[in-house]
Amino acid sequence: MPEQDKRDFEERYNACFVDFGLKIMTGLIIGSMLGGFFLRGYRKWPMYIGAGLGVGMAYSNCENSLNNFLLAMDPKICVIK
Template sequence: MAGVKSDFVEDRVGRVWDKCIIDTTVKLGGGILLGSVLTLLFFQRRKWPIFAGAGFGVGMAYANCEREMNNIIKRS
């Protein structure tokens, strides 16, 4: 019984939440990194490119998570 994969909606939602947390962490880190590089190279050490990069990363992750959650709702 340990190898049986359940197909409950709650399990699918849990897997999507796990993906969303990982995706948000990666995209937030990438946005901060890209913003940091841009501010060091082009924007004379201002802070707004770092915040903008973080915002874009979180926004992209939110859009991906919303799409995945909507797909689960449509399927069930």
């Protein structure tokens, strides 16, 4: 059974921004390297595809992390009176 994450919402939200930055930069670098190696010239579209994949992965991780936190909360706390 995996250990439960003890971070609060703000820490998870800040981690999402760091994750977005790292995955976008990694996608840009890998896309430019693969585009330069396979296409033998400078093309921009592999960088855009790599950055898009990075954004998609970061969004998915962030959504999963925030949803796990929000769904684990006590529903009685969230009632609007």
